[in-house]
Amino acid sequence: MTMSVLDRAARNRGRLRFARLSDHIRAILDTIREPFVVLDGGLRIRLVNKSFCQNFHLSPKEINGKCLDSLGDGAWKTPALRSWLEAILAKRSDLADFEVDGHFPSIGRRTVMFNARRVEIPGVRRILLLAVEDITQRKQSENALGILHASLRSETMTDELTGLYNRRGYEVLSQIYLDLAQRRGKRIFVIYADLDSLKQINDQAGHQAGDQAITRTAEILKKTFRKSDIIARIGGDEFAVATIENGHDSAAIQMARLQVNIKRHALQNKYTQPIGLSVGVARSNPLGTSSIKELTAQADALMYIEKRGKRRSDIALIPMEAL
Structure with missing residues (x-):
């Protein structure tokens, strides 16, 4: 029981640290023209930059906390994409790029290239930094x-x-x-x-x-x-x-x-x-x-x-x- 309480306390401290870092990370990402997404260890969306919202006509409120594969009208919900992200997160793979199709209600079908990098933040669970390139054209x-x-x-x-x-x-x-x-x-x-x-x-x-x-x-x-x-x-x-x-x-x-x-x-x-x-x-x-x-x-x-x-x-x- 004591360990369970300690574990919860440690997780809560990690969440607080990430929350404090979020504004700083978002400010940096918003200066980048390329769409970026930050995923947590459960592959849920924790941050997106302005470019991502502008390119895919989505607001942070719509997608924060959702799993990445719920986007693209369900077309991103593929075992191959999840396996690739999990392999990058666990450092089992050096394959950095992944191509996937998806449909977005306001902009239609899009083909995107993901480029993923695992990032370690002291005191915080590892996260994935995901660059998203629209390669439809x-x-x-x-x-x-x-x-x-x-x-x-x-x-x-x-x-x-x-x-x-x-x-x-x-x-x-x-x-x-x-x-x-x-x-x-x-x-x-x-x-x-x-x-x-x-x-x-x-x-x-x-x-x-x-x-x-x-x-x-x-x-x-x-x-x-x-x-x-x-x-x-x-x-x-x-x-x-x-x-x-x-x-x-x-x-x-x-x-x-x-x-x-x-x-x-x-x-x-x-x-x-x-x-x-x-x-x-x-x-x-x-x-x-x-x-x-x-x-x-x-x-x-x-x-x-x-x-x-x-x-x-x-x-x-x-x-x-x-x-």
Whole structure:
């Protein structure tokens, strides 16, 4: 009985501390343009910032104390979302992003991306800080691009060996991609990659081995980038990718993912000649008027700078400060 009373007293002290902190936390969150939600250990909403209320047309009184999965007209009430949040809370998962659809009476259907971080406050139970990004327009654009991709996949737009887009397909679709990004105030990244030592592979092991190296490179690129990205083989050993910026998914993160996939491919497939790439990255200015040809030429030039200075690494990343 004594322990029960002590436990209740400790919980009450924790609640009082959190109540005192709430105004301070809310004041900080209200300065952030991105919608934010604070969840307690039971995944109930304890705080929302002004941006969240404005974006989803909800008031704090309507949702404070409710479980997060009660929003979205019940569409957020999925075991997968709750399991993900519980895993983040218990530090069983490093997977920080989760995508979910939902319907809101005043604004209609929305697709959102959650980004969760567990926060420890001394004397208070752990909480989850949840950034909420409305990606509805981006998903609509990606779906439209997917339809466009399917309609344009023909012999005149694709590379026969790899199934990727060829130069013509790349130039047509990437320009559409760039125009779309500029209308939304977004930037795109153009990644130009050159397969190292293809001539040496052809000379030493034959052209069939060279073709295998090209198709293996195409598979690595497809595993690294999104289906909605424009991935192309634009020359014998040269590849290009156009990808639109996506919140936390920066060019540096994509290049790190490419590094990991190259190394993973080398470990899983014991080829005599591992895949090596020299890479250049160029990015558009959302307010600029660059064409896709200009951006590709910039990425190509950066790739050649990297290739000349390269020594014995599998892949080297162009420093973002140089872009």
